[in-house]
Amino acid sequence: DVKVTQSSRYLVKRTGEKVFLECVQDMDHENMFWYRQDPGLGLRLIYFSYDVKMKEKGDIPEGYSVSREKKERFSLILESASTNQTSMYLCASSLARADSNQPQHFGDGTRLSIL
Amino acid sequence: GESVGLHLPTLSVQEGDNSIINCAYSNSASDYFIWYKQESGKGPQFIIDIRSNMDKRQGQRVTVLLNKTVKHLSLQIAATQPGDSAVYFCAAYNNAGNMLTFGGGTRLMVKP
Numbered sequence: 001d002v003k004v005t006q007s008s009r010y011l012v013k014r015t016g017e018k019v020f021l022e023c024v025q026d027m028d029h030e031n032m033f034w035y036r037q038d039p040g041l042g043l044r045l046i047y048f049s050y051d052v053k054m055k056e057k058g059d060i061p062e063g064y065s066v067s068r069e070k071k072e073r074f075s076l077i078l079e080s081a082s083t084n085q086t087s088m089y090l091c092a093s094s095l096a097r098a099d100s101n102q103p104q105h106f107g108d109g110t111r112l113s114i115l
Numbered sequence: 116g117e118s119v120g121l122h123l124p125t126l127s128v129q130e131g132d133n134s135i136i137n138c139a140y141s142n143s144a145s146d147y148f149i150w151y152k153q154e155s156g157k158g159p160q161f162i163i164d165i166r167s168n169m170d171k172r173q174g175q176r177v178t179v180l181l182n183k184t185v186k187h188l189s190l191q192i193a194a195t196q197p198g199d200s201a202v203y204f205c206a207a208y209n210n211a212g213n214m215l216t217f218g219g220g221t222r223l224m225v226k227p
Contacts (some may be wrong), residue, residue, distance in 0.1 A: 004158075043159075043204070043217040058214075090158050100166070101147045101208045104215060106158035 003027070004107035006091050012113045019078040021110050023091030030096035032074035033104060034058075034066065036087040043090065049074055050096065081114045088112075119207050119218040127224045134192040136221045138205035143186060147208040150179060150190045153220070154201045162190070162203075192223075200225045 007022035025032065033048040035058075045058030047066040055066050063085060067075040074093075078085055088111050092104040119140045128134045140148070146167040151159035165172045165179045165188070172179050178191040192199055202220040209216065 040219075042219045045214065048214075092158075103149050103161050103164055105161060106151075108156070108158045 004091055004093055004105055006089075006107040006110050008110050009108065010111050010113075012115060013078075013081050014115055015081060015083060017078075017081045017114075019081050019112070019114075021076040021078075021089055021091075021112070023074045023076070023107060024072050025074075025091075025093040025105075026072065027093065027095070027105075028071065029093035029105075030071070031094045031104075032068065033092040033094075034064075034074065034076045035090045035092065036060070037090055037109070038087050046076065083114050086112060086114045119205060119216045124219070125222045125224065127226060128195050129226050130195060130197060132195055134190075134195045134199070134223060136190045136192075136203050136205075136223065138188050138190075138218050140186050140188070140205075140207045140216075142207065142209060143183070145207040145209060148179070148181060148188055149206045149208075149215070150177075151204045151206065151217075152199075152201045153204065159204060195223075195225050197225050197227065199223060 034046045035043045049068045091107045094104045095102040149164045150162045153159045205218045
């Protein structure tokens with residue numbers, strides 16, 4: 001089974017802090033994704049990565065950056081946390097195949113509160 | 116772009132009955148669809164998928180139906196159990212590659 005592990009289930013930070021959310025997958029997937037999930041807004045894509053050191057902006061990248069130094073690890077960085085970044089953050093990974101899309105597999109999320 | 120919508124935010128069914136959760140999508144070029152289940156405090160869990168060259172796919176107690184003519188898909192759960200209580204999302208891949216668009220979710224509540 002695919003295992004996507006997010007380092008923290010709950011996190012509380014203060015406005016202006018730099019926040020790191022970590023995600024690790026154990027299935028050698030090429031693709032990794034960061035989403036945020038908010039009531040009434042569903043899942044929204046922040047950033048994704050197709051390969052090591054590669055990143056692409058999703059639908060809502062403002063205020064975030066990412067790092068992918070190793071294939072199995074994808075980090076989300078809040079450069080200067082703000083209260084509107086309080087949310088559930090979900091990491092996902094998927095296999096890359098040239099001929100067909102593959103399902104994304106999710107971690108259990110990090111519930112981040114910015115005070 | 117793609118938009119994906121679920122028809123009902125909440126669905127309440129009796130234990131043992133069959134459940135049907137519906138979803139509509141906007142992009143006729145979408146070619147791959149996934150249903151996820153999200154239980155409280157957990158991330159979305161893959162249930163079943165279907166590609167556009169099929170109109171029906173069955174799993175264990177679940178069936179997904181795809182109607183490309185009206186851009187509609189449904190998830191059917193047979194003999195619904197209390198453990199099926201969760202929020203269910205449909206998601207569609209756009210034809211450009213790895214971007215998934217998610218519907219808003221339907222909360223399934225199972226009455227004993």
